[in-house]
Amino acid sequence: MLNFTLNSREKKKWIELSTISILYVLPIILANRYYNDDLSRSLTGLTGWSGDGRPVTEYLMRFLCGGMPIADIAPLPLIASVLLLSYSLIVYAKENLYWFKRDIIFIYGMFLVLANPFMLSNLSYRYDCISMVGAMAAVFIFYSVKPFKLIYTFIVSVTFGILLMALYQPVLGICLGLFVFHMLFWLLGHKKNIQFEVVRTVGVGSGAMIYVGKIAQMFIDQEGWRKEASRMVFDGVDMIKQILINAFRMIKYIVEFMTEIPGYFLVFFGVLFVASWIYMIIYSYQNCQKWKKTAAIYTLFLPILVLGCSILPLVFLQNLSLKSRIFISFSVCMLMFGIFIIHFAEKHYNIVLLCIPCLIFQFSYMYSYGNALADQKEYETYMVYNIAHDIEVINREAKYPKIAFVGNMPKSRRVQLMCEKYPSFDEIIPVYLNNDLWIGGVWLCQYLQEGQWIEAPSEKDISVSKSDEAVIENAIYNCYINGDKIIVSFDK
Numbered sequence: 057m058l059n060f061t062l063n064s065r066e067k068k069k070w071i072e073l074s075t076i077s078i079l080y081v082l083p084i085i086l087a088n089r090y091y092n093d094d095l096s097r098s099l100t101g102l103t104g105w106s107g108d109g110r111p112v113t114e115y116l117m118r119f120l121c122g123g124m125p126i127a128d129i130a131p132l133p134l135i136a137s138v139l140l141l142s143y144s145l146i147v148y149a150k151e152n153l154y155w156f157k158r159d160i161i162f163i164y165g166m167f168l169v170l171a172n173p174f175m176l177s178n179l180s181y182r183y184d185c186i187s188m189v190g191a192m193a194a195v196f197i198f199y200s201v202k203p204f205k206l207i208y209t210f211i212v213s214v215t216f217g218i219l220l221m222a223l224y225q226p227v228l229g230i231c232l233g234l235f236v237f238h239m240l241f242w243l244l245g246h247k248k249n250i251q252f253e254v255v256r257t258v259g260v261g262s263g264a265m266i267y268v269g270k271i272a273q274m275f276i277d278q279e280g281w282r283k284e285a286s287r288m289v290f291d292g293v294d295m296i297k298q299i300l301i302n303a304f305r306m307i308k309y310i311v312e313f314m315t316e317i318p319g320y321f322l323v324f325f326g327v328l329f330v331a332s333w334i335y336m337i338i339y340s341y342q343n344c345q346k347w348k349k350t351a352a353i354y355t356l357f358l359p360i361l362v363l364g365c366s367i368l369p370l371v372f373l374q375n376l377s378l379k380s381r382i383f384i385s386f387s388v389c390m391l392m393f394g395i396f397i398i399h400f401a402e403k404h405y406n407i408v409l410l411c412i413p414c415l416i417f418q419f420s421y422m423y424s425y426g427n428a429l430a431d432q433k434e435y436e437t438y439m440v441y442n443i444a445h446d447i448e449v450i451n452r453e454a455k456y457p458k459i460a461f462v463g464n465m466p467k468s469r470r471v472q473l474m475c476e477k478y479p480s481f482d483e484i485i486p487v488y489l490n491n492d493l494w495i496g497g498v499w500l501c502q503y504l505q506e507g508q509w510i511e512a513p514s515e516k517d518i519s520v521s522k523s524d525e526a527v528i529e530n531a532i533y534n535c536y537i538n539g540d541k542i543i544v545s546f547d548k
Contacts, residue, residue, distance in 0.1 A: 062146060191227040321417040460513040
């Protein structure tokens, strides 16, 4: 079914791909910043993944951390994720891209999967990055399996679909995208058993639907935002309307990101993509044995098909929240780009000259992000110390057990500059000092007196912060008193 061993050449490619991948994620390792849910998990040792409908992630992390409470073992999960993804891509290429000869171009083509610009936040999670990236790796390995009996294929695929959804749901789009690829491989004669490909993908989709319809509700919290976030669209005409709205929003999100790429780098990406795409269309026509025109037309529309597959599972969400991390399946679009380049380079090796500036931008973007993470961490640490000190001064007689935040803490000046250059950074570099006890407030809580806690501001709190005289003032925030509550207001 699947040979997991690598020959000497394949091992060399794995080492090379792993090396460039680790160099790529190095800024996140050096930033050493707790990212969103990491804050609470590091201080409470709690998990919470089952409540998100991800029980496999729950048990995976418990296993890696030696049981409860879970421990902070970063950067081990990120390093392991990169090594595992690199290995899975080599295994996938071994089965599906066996014809390649240009090793340098091959490494860049496979690296593009990790260089998905929407994956920065996924890679930033200290705890569950391994479940997110590991889910991707599992898909590539699963789609490297050689054909076997169709009935067993369907059963195994359904099981895999259920487990995949219980690990990280947005990765399902990669399965659909790979099926689209394999259809092209079949047209070109690289795949002989198309029935196996169809049954495998139908099985995975069936497993996903079984999970959504029957299993997920056993784990997802039935109250609050988690229930709302997992609600699906199945309501006649309104369903179609909502699906179209979701699709439009997601495509708009992707297009807006593309506008962040500096013009000259965008030209290199554009020329490289269009040239390799046109070559692939010609290649499909010339190398297809039976349906030359069909293969060429299919390749012509392949980018649209792959992009559509990458976002398809998410368009069925009733309350779609557009966050960068949900576009993890865009990696299948990056893989398509990489496969086009690999094909093109087999005849036109000079394409490597176009790859160099693209690689420069990808590393520049990641290293800018990593430095921005570190800058924001430094600034927030300074702010936490100051706020905790001011609260201690105000609460020296322990009369104010409650704390509320009004407004949002600003980003550091260096991060603001980076957000002007790359607006997507404004979303993926979050600000933590807020009323969210799970994410933001918990960081402050470790510096507070016993018995103090964070809660949401009332209308009276907001009114007090606007009209009453502050007990402590500075250039960034003011502190107010309302009953037994200290109000920290960033609204100046």
